[in-house]
Amino acid sequence: MKRLPATRFGRIPVTDVQPVVDGGRFPAKAVTGQDVPVSATCFREGHDAVGATAVLYRPDGSAAQRVRMVPGAPGTDRWHATLRPDAAGAWTFEIEGWDDPYGTWHHAAGIKIGAGIEEELMLAEGARLFAAAARDRKTAAADAELFRGLARVLEDTDRSVADRFAAAESPELTALLAERPIRRHVTRGGAYPLLVERRLAGQGAWYEFFPRSEGAVLEEEYDDGTRRYTSGTFATARHRLDAVARMGFDVVYLPPIHPIGRTHRKGPNNTLTAGEHDPGSPWAIGAAEGGHDAIHPDLGTVEDFAAFVDRARELGLEVALDLALQASPDHPWVAEHPQWFTTRADGSIAYAENPPKKYQDIYPLNFDNDPKGLREEVLRIVLLWIERGVRIFRVDNPHTKPLWFWEWLIREVSQLHPDAVFLAEAFTRPAMMHALGKAGFQQSYTYFTWRNTREELEEYLTEVSHRTSPYFRPSFWVNTPDILPEFLQYGGPAAFKLRAAIAATGSPLWGVYTGYELCENAARPGSGEYADNEKYEYKPRDFAAAEAEGRSLAPYLTRLNEIRRAHPALGDLANVHLHTSTDEATLVFSKSRPAPRGLLDGAGSEPTDTVLVVVNLDPHAARESTVTLDLPALDLTPGDLDGDGRFEVRDLLTGQSWRWGEHNYVRLDPYQEPAHILHIVRSTA
Numbered sequence: 031m032k033r034l035p036a037t038r039f040g041r042i043p044v045t046d047v048q049p050v051v052d053g054g055r056f057p058a059k060a061v062t063g064q065d066v067p068v069s070a071t072c073f074r075e076g077h078d079a080v081g082a083t084a085v086l087y088r089p090d091g092s093a094a095q096r097v098r099m100v101p102g103a104p105g106t107d108r109w110h111a112t113l114r115p116d117a118a119g120a121w122t123f124e125i126e127g128w129d130d131p132y133g134t135w136h137h138a139a140g141i142k143i144g145a146g147i148e149e150e151l152m153l154a155e156g157a158r159l160f161a162a163a164a165r166d167r168k169t170a171a172a173d174a175e176l177f178r179g180l181a182r183v184l185e186d187t188d189r190s191v192a193d194r195f196a197a198a199e200s201p202e203l204t205a206l207l208a209e210r211p212i213r214r215h216v217t218r219g220g221a222y223p224l225l226v227e228r229r230l231a232g233q234g235a236w237y238e239f240f241p242r243s244e245g246a247v248l249e250e251e252y253d254d255g256t257r258r259y260t261s262g263t264f265a266t267a268r269h270r271l272d273a274v275a276r277m278g279f280d281v282v283y284l285p286p287i288h289p290i291g292r293t294h295r296k297g298p299n300n301t302l303t304a305g306e307h308d309p310g311s312p313w314a315i316g317a318a319e320g321g322h323d324a325i326h327p328d329l330g331t332v333e334d335f336a337a338f339v340d341r342a343r344e345l346g347l348e349v350a351l352d353l354a355l356q357a358s359p360d361h362p363w364v365a366e367h368p369q370w371f372t373t374r375a376d377g378s379i380a381y382a383e384n385p386p387k388k389y390q391d392i393y394p395l396n397f398d399n400d401p402k403g404l405r406e407e408v409l410r411i412v413l414l415w416i417e418r419g420v421r422i423f424r425v426d427n428p429h430t431k432p433l434w435f436w437e438w439l440i441r442e443v444s445q446l447h448p449d450a451v452f453l454a455e456a457f458t459r460p461a462m463m464h465a466l467g468k469a470g471f472q473q474s475y476t477y478f479t480w481r482n483t484r485e486e487l488e489e490y491l492t493e494v495s496h497r498t499s500p501y502f503r504p505s506f507w508v509n510t511p512d513i514l515p516e517f518l519q520y521g522g523p524a525a526f527k528l529r530a531a532i533a534a535t536g537s538p539l540w541g542v543y544t545g546y547e548l549c550e551n552a553a554r555p556g557s558g559e560y561a562d563n564e565k566y567e568y569k570p571r572d573f574a575a576a577e578a579e580g581r582s583l584a585p586y587l588t589r590l591n592e593i594r595r596a597h598p599a600l601g602d603l604a605n606v607h608l609h610t611s612t613d614e615a616t617l618v619f620s621k622s623r624p625a626p627r628g629l630l631d632g633a634g635s636e637p638t639d640t641v642l643v644v645v646n647l648d649p650h651a652a653r654e655s656t657v658t659l660d661l662p663a664l665d666l667t668p669g670d671l672d673g674d675g676r677f678e679v680r681d682l683l684t685g686q687s688w689r690w691g692e693h694n695y696v697r698l699d700p701y702q703e704p705a706h707i708l709h710i711v712r713s714t715a
């Protein structure tokens with residue numbers, strides 16, 4: 031074969047490959063077993079047919095999956111496939127463009143034979159094509175046998191032209207070519223990075239609680255309304271882990287567990303003066319007892335913490351710790367490393383802010399005066415907690431620290447502990463939120479908490495699943511100690527149920543702050559924050575009584591987490607597909623995960639999994655609508671459909687079944703069930 035001069039396009043151009051983050055400067059991300067949609071533009075001169083193949087390479091460079099891509103919308107020259115890496119590591123993928131001689135011949139022969147023009151010539155061309163493919167050393171023996179047979183049939187003038195042509199478009203041949211096409215002029219588009227991380231980096235249900243509240247005992251109530259409690263401890267809080275595990279959560283996240291400063295300590299409801307018995311905000315880290323490496327003496331010892339972590343592990347839970355890089359004025363850092371803070375002209379240090387919020391009880395850090403000293407200290411602290419059994423960190427306000435620092439820290443930690451996971455608590459402008467994802471944060475809090483209408487939710491689901499998913503893993507939190515959305519304040523239990531249903535199904539990552547299951551909805555007047563916020567006081571709760579009286583949503587949350595575990599489609603992010611409904615308050619989306627194709631180790635018997643979510647977003651009234659489904663998005667096969675083209679859906683929340691088709695009547699009453707989570711029942715044949 032004559033060699034072509036080296037050019038950037040090569041013989042069959044491949045351009046605009048996705049997912050590629052900033053031209054490959056940062057890797058696209060996935061977690062083990064997750065589907066990664068890939069696409070590229072592939073085209074050529076003239077009118078002959080082209081094809082494209084997506085190839086997935088393991089970290090050792092061996093090919094793990096090779097998938098023939100399918101064409102996108104006509105005229106776009108886009109091609110699509112789905113890849114599924116099965117282990118953590120630095121994977122790569124590549125798109126190959128190629129000349130498709132069968133496609134070219136089949137198109138031309140179909141037209142000419144249909145019109146009775148040059149029939150024998152077309153069949154002879156076909157025979158030549160298959161004979162050449164059979165001779166190709168790269169063709170598998172069984173395929174070569176089939177191609178040789180086909181060549182003989184096409185040349186067999188005893189048979190009718192129609193019969194001979196029909197043999198060249200048989201289902202058997204079509205299926206074979208879908209997997210192993212005849213390719214010429216294969217042009218490799220170059221490999222792109224795909225960082226594959228462990229499952230919990232991108233899939234998981236989080237539950238947050240304050241260990242000091244679990245088992246706290248009210249000792250005395252004073253005339254002025256103040257109270258004295260004995261703090262909960264790791265030993266008492268350990269009992270709560272059983273319930274958290276029973277609800278099916280994967281991660282239990284604890285706000286800071288370090289000593290709390292006394293200077294400018296905050297009192298109940300964010301007041302600026304704390305009473306004698308007020309415990310202060312856990313984020314005001316550092317006191318005479320120690321800083322970020324110490325444990326608040328009220329909570330227990332390092333051994334008690336270890337026992338807590340062990341119990342969590344026994345129950346299948348991982349403990350996530352808060353990493354809040356700031357210091358109370360009493361933190362040892364303030365005296366020992368004054369260069370880590372910004373000292374003003376009058377010698378004072380300004381308190382921290384996250385406008386419009388003011389944090390009068392803490393000092394922010396300055397990463398420019400002594401970058402080396404500070405970064406080494408933070409690395410020491412993170413590694414210390416890792417040594418104590420923690421692998422997951424929820425990072426407070428990372429957007430107020432420089433990006434270089436996060437890129438460096440996460441790289442350093444990941445090199446030693448590739449299973450470390452960092453969740454960015456950055457509620458800020460998109461540029462910074464996205465850059466934190468590129469810098470290495472595995473997960474991010476999102477604006478989901480405030481997206482309520484169908485339009486808002488559709489827009490947000492589209493953004494996080496399709497536009498930013500290669501680098502930004504959205505965690506849908508329904509509430510946090512900082513956020514009690516108005517929707518929950520006024521929507522009653524239905525609001526709590528429907529928000530949980532959307533969060534648990536819309537994103538592979540979702541989170542709940544304790545008390546959600548009790549539908550706690552009392553806000554500090556005029557604010558989006560809880561009244562008598564647990565950030566500033568002890569808040570023991572009687573979960574068992576609420577459950578016994580049927581007031582708890584724990585069974586509902588449990589079911590949602592069961593559904594998530596049973597349905598791998600919900601573990602993927604980029605597969606969100608919106609459908610339409612005639613009612614403006616009815617949200618409809620689906621997530622589908624087809625059986626994998628082209629896995630080279632022969633695995634891949636997992637069946638297609640498709641979940642359809644229909645939610646009434648109005649917590650106050652029943653809504654009726656006609657839901658219209660975009661059927662191709664549901665990966666239905668002829669075997670799934672009855673004679674009327676309908677298929678069975680089963681509601682995973684209630685167990686009810688219906689037969690659905692393209693148009694479906696839905697009525698959702700929030701006082702019964704505000705949502706359907708429907709599974710498409712497939713034929714087992």
Ligand SMILES: O=P(O)(O)O[C@H]1O[C@H](CO)[C@@H](O[C@H]2O[C@H](CO)[C@@H](O)[C@H](O)[C@H]2O)[C@H](O)[C@H]1O
Binds near residue numbers: 312356
């Ligand atoms: O700034 P955000 O709204 O993202 O909230 C996070 O960071 C805050 C500062 O760490 C933290 O605020 C809490 O702790 C402060 C320091 O003790 C205290 O002044 C605030 O009143 C209290 O809300 C917040 O909890 C955290 O999620």
